[in-house]
Amino acid sequence: MAAIIISALAYIKQKKVLHLELNRYAFRECWPDKGLSRYLSFVPTALRKQMLWSVTQYNFGCIFFRLGKIDKAAKCLALMQESSTTAYNMLLALHLKHYIALYYNDYDTVISCANEASVIYPKVRHTTWNNKIFGDLQMYGAYANCFKNNAPQQVYSVLQSPQERPMDEVERQYYLYRAAIVLNDLESAERFKRYVMDNAGTTWYGQAVRENFVPENKPVNYPGYIIRTEMINSPSKVDNSRLKHMLLGVLIVLLFYIVPRLL
Numbered sequence: 001m002a003a004i005i006i007s008a009l010a011y012i013k014q015k016k017v018l019h020l021e022l023n024r025y026a027f028r029e030c031w032p033d034k035g036l037s038r039y040l041s042f043v044p045t046a047l048r049k050q051m052l053w054s055v056t057q058y059n060f061g062c063i064f065f066r067l068g069k070i071d072k073a074a075k076c077l078a079l080m081q082e083s084s085t086t087a088y089n090m091l092l093a094l095h096l097k098h099y100i101a102l103y104y105n106d107y108d109t110v111i112s113c114a115n116e117a118s119v120i121y122p123k124v125r126h127t128t129w130n131n132k133i134f135g136d137l138q139m140y141g142a143y144a145n146c147f148k149n150n151a152p153q154q155v156y157s158v159l160q161s162p163q164e165r166p167m168d169e170v171e172r173q174y175y176l177y178r179a180a181i182v183l184n185d186l187e188s189a190e191r192f193k194r195y196v197m198d199n200a201g202t203t204w205y206g207q208a209v210r211e212n213f214v215p216e217n218k219p220v221n222y223p224g225y226i227i228r229t230e231m232i233n234s235p236s237k238v239d240n241s242r243l244k245h246m247l248l249g250v251l252i253v254l255l256f257y258i259v260p261r262l263l
Contacts (some may be wrong), residue, residue, distance in 0.1 A: 001098065006007045013152045014200060020247070022038055022039065022042060023035075023037075023059075026039065026040065026059065026062065026063050026066075027062065027167060028036070028165050028166065028167055028200030029166050029167060029201065029236070030066075030166055030167050030170055030199060030200055030202065031201045031202055031203045032067045032198070032201075032202055033067060034068040034202075035063050036060075036063045036064075036067065039059060039060065039063065042224065043056075051062045053079075053081040053083040053231070054080055054084045054089040054092060054187060055089075055092065057077075057079045057080050058080065058092040058093065058095070058096055060072075060076050061076030061077050061080075061096045062095075062096060062099070063071045064076060065096070065099050065100065065103070065139075066167070066203045066204065067184065067202065068150075068203075068204030068207070070100060070103055070215075070216060070219075071194070071216075071219055073096065073099070073100055074100055074219045074221070074222065074223075074224050075099055075219075075224075076096070076231070077093065077100060077223070077224045077225045078221055078224035078225060080092070080093040080096070080225055081093075081224070081225050081226070084225075085231070085235065085236040086235050087120045087123035087124045087235040088124045088125070088130070088235045089116060090116075090120050090227055090231065090235060091120050091121065091130060091133055091134070092112045093225050093227070094116055094120070094137060094227075095113075095133045095136065096136060096225075097109070097113050097223055097224075097225050098110050098113040098114070098136075098137055098140060098141075100222075100223065100224075101113065101223060102140060102144075102162070102175075103215055104215050104218055104222070105106050105147075105215065106142035106223075107145075107147050107148045107164070108144075109223055110140055110141055110143075110144035110195055111141050111144050111145060111148065113137055114137045114138050114140070114141025114142075114144075115141070116227060116232060117133075117134055117137040117138070118138075119232050120232060120235070121134045123235060139159070140175075141157060142158045143155055143158050143175060146158060146179070146184075152179045152182045152183055153174050153179075153183055155175070155176065155179035156176065156179065159172050159176050159179075160236060166199060167203070169199070169203075170196055170199050170200050170203060170205055171205065173195045173196050173199075174187070174192070174200075174205045174208065174209065175194050176192045177192035177193050177196060177209055178189055180192055184185050192209075193209045196208075196209045197209055197210060
């Protein structure tokens with residue numbers, strides 16, 4: 001029993017270290033190209049073991065989005081239509097969907113993502129990451145409402161709080177820049193632009209503020225992901241891809257309980 005506990009703790013620690021290392025460049029720092037190379041090197045190992053396809057599709061989708069490969073991000077989102085059945089999976093899909101909608105200035109879709117997330121959020125574990133995703137969806141839902149209601153000046157209030165992660169802060173400053181341009185607030189626009197140019201790394205935001213940003217054409221299947229009402233209200237309890245491993249875990253526990261009694 002001691003050996004089992006020690007092994008489990010060691011596994012959890014190693015998994016946390018691996019998770020942080022994989023996500024450092026993809027989700028925290030502004031170097032999605034490095035994040036992509038790390039994920040690609042990890043995929044062969046993951047394929048031999050357990051891979052949660054919805055999470056993998058989300059990760060690659062976010063990386064492609066931040067690299068400016070919006071068509072590839074949209075394809076990843078479309079793949080999540082079949083693989084996302086739990087509340088957690090659907091929250092991830094909505095997060096990726098709202099990013100793509102923001103790129104196309106599709107404010108109605110950004111707002112709908114925020115509204116659907118409000119229904120799903122009470123049904124997921126309130127981890128640090130899930131809380132962050134939900135906060136992102138609500139913040140940019142409010143941002144979209146400002147433009148839809150012809151009140152871009154309110155964006156300064158909606159996006160007033162600096163973000164802890166460098167990637168999130170670059171995104172915040174970029175959307176503040178967009179609002180400043182609409183308001184003809186050239187002094188603020190220049191300040192936001194300079195921050196983005198100095199800190200955008202290999203994300204598409206830097207190029208967007210240097211040039212006259214025009215979204216590419218929407219993909220044919222845009223937005224590529226639609227949640228049915230019944231799925232929002234009654235999501236699956238367990239990701240189907242985990243059932244085999246859960247059953248195996250139950251079997252191992254039973255063996256540890258039964259075998260000593262037989263001996």
